[in-house]
Amino acid sequence: MFINNDTLQNKNLAVFKQKMLEYGFQSSCALPIIQNGKTIGVINLYSKKPHIFDKKTYELLKEIVDDINYALDKFENQKWMQMFSVALNSGFDFVVITDFKFDIVYVNETTLLASGYKKEELLGKNHRIFSSELHSKEFAKSFYTTLKNKKIFADIILYRTKNGQIIQSYTTVVPYEFSNEIYYIAIGKDLSKDKGLQFKLDYYINHDPVTSLYNQKYFLENIDIYLKEINEKKLKYALVILDPKDFTNINTYYGFSVGDDVLREIVRKLQNIIKPGDIIARLSEK
Numbered sequence: 001m002f003i004n005n006d007t008l009q010n011k012n013l014a015v016f017k018q019k020m021l022e023y024g025f026q027s028s029c030a031l032p033i034i035q036n037g038k039t040i041g042v043i044n045l046y047s048k049k050p051h052i053f054d055k056k057t058y059e060l061l062k063e064i065v066d067d068i069n070y071a072l073d074k075f076e077n078q079k080w081m082q083m084f085s086v087a088l089n090s091g092f093d094f095v096v097i098t099d100f101k102f103d104i105v106y107v108n109e110t111t112l113l114a115s116g117y118k119k120e121e122l123l124g125k126n127h128r129i130f131s132s133e134l135h136s137k138e139f140a141k142s143f144y145t146t147l148k149n150k151k152i153f154a155d156i157i158l159y160r161t162k163n164g165q166i167i168q169s170y171t172t173v174v175p176y177e178f179s180n181e182i183y184y185i186a187i188g189k190d191l192s193k194d195k196g197l198q199f200k201l202d203y204y205i206n207h208d209p210v211t212s213l214y215n216q217k218y219f220l221e222n223i224d225i226y227l228k229e230i231n232e233k234k235l236k237y238a239l240v241i242l243d244p245k246d247f248t249n250i251n252t253y254y255g256f257s258v259g260d261d262v263l264r265e266i267v268r269k270l271q272n273i274i275k276p277g278d279i280i281a282r283l284s285e286k
Contacts, residue, residue, distance in 0.1 A: 001029070001030065001031055001032065001058075001061070001062065001065070002029070002030040003027075003028075003029050003053045003058065004027055004028045004029070004053075005027045005050060005051045005052070005053055006026065006027065006050045006051065007020050007021055007025055007026050007027065007028070007050070008021065008026070008050075020046070023046075024048045025046040025047065025048060026047065026048055026049055026050040026052075027046070027047045027049065027050050027051060027052045027053055028044065028045060028046045028047070029044070029045040029053050029061065030042050030043070030044050030045075031043040031044075031045070031061060031064075031065045032065070033065070033068060033069065033072070034069045034072075035069065035072045035073060036073060040072075043065070045061075093110050093111075093114060093169065093188055093189050093190040094108070094110065094111045094114065094159075094169055094171070094186065094187065094188035094189075094190070095107070095108040095110075095111060095185075095186070095187050095188075096108075096111055096127065096130075096185075096186045097183055097184070097185050097186070098127050098183065098184045098186070099181065099182075099183055099184075100181065100182040100183070100184075101126070102126055102127045102128075102184065103124055103125065103126055103127075104122050104123055104124065104125055104126070104127060104129075105123065105124075105183070106123075107119060107122050107123070114161065114167060114190065115130065115159070115161045115162055115167075116161045116162035116163055117129075117161075117162050121162075127186075130159045130160060131159075131160065132158040132159055132160040132166055133160075134158045134166070135157070135158065139155075143155075143173075147173060147175055147184060150175045150177075150182075151175070152172060152173065152174050152175070153172070153173045154170075154171070154172040154173070155170075155171065155205075156168060156169070156170050156171075156191070156202075156205070157169055157170075157171045157188070167190055167192060168190070168191045168192055169188035169189060169190055169191060170188060170189050170191055171186055171187070171188035171189075172186070172187055172188070173185070173186045174186075174187075205217070205218075206218040208281075208282040208284065210260050210263055210264070210282075211263055211264055211267045211282050212267075213267060213280055213281050213282045214279065214280070214281035214282070215281065215282060215284070216281065216282070216283045216284060218281065219279070219281035219283065222279075223279075226279060241283070242266075242270075244262075244266065247259070247262075250262055263282075267280070
């Protein structure tokens with residue numbers, strides 16, 4: 001805010017001084033309008049009387065400007081919140097935000113429709129209100145450990161609605177720190193609505209993208225099942241682990257695309273010699 005209480009004596013008006021005296025303006029005030037920390041305009045007040053902008057007038061004008069700036073910021077925030085709300089309710093089947101204790105602080109409209117709960121039934125409740133109680137202890141441990149380490153967790157999660165129906169969702173949970181508080185933002189896609197999407201997700205979760213073989217996750221989760229079946233049938237079996245020697249040199253000298261082609265050729269040759277029912281997987285965490 002800039003106050004000029006005596007145009008004739010003020011040496012800081014520069015080029016404006018002569019023009020103001022021509023109009024008889026003996027005092028003036030410039031009030032900046034600020035939105036989100038940036039000046040977007042100025043309100044200029046003029047008087048033909050000197051010393052019109054005393055302390056009481058200054059405080060009144062400052063209060064008016066503060067109210068205008070607050071109203072503009074609030075309007076801008078409401079505009080963005082409305083756009084975010086449209087995006088959240090249009091782009092995802094489930095959006096749930098919890099605090100660090102996993103108590104729910106936000107749910108989008110589609111979550112309410114799918115779960116059968118009202119907003120007041122969910123806000124403040126722990127996220128376990130959606131629990132299907134169908135996941136293993138290992139799954140729950142992985143979920144909480146990943147998030148507590150401030151890492152993103154993503155997997156297919158089974159939720160139970162208010163009426164007991166089970167919903168299968170591919171859910172990503174992102175830890176987010178705001179004002180020194182940790183929040184967890186969960187966004188999910190209802191797989192029951194799109195069987196094609198469910199098939200694709202199952203495929204990508206369980207298969208290596210380069211070779212299309214089963215990946216390490218699938219292998220480790222299912223090897224005990226296969227061994228149990230083999231033992232029950234009293235069949236002979238062997239576990240073979242192949243590690244191509246100096247394979248990293250191929251990637252280094254010829255590039256990853258050539259390395260991927262070599263891997264696919266190795267897989268093709270292996271698939272030609274294995275028997276039906278044999279398992280072949282790529283044991284890589286990548």
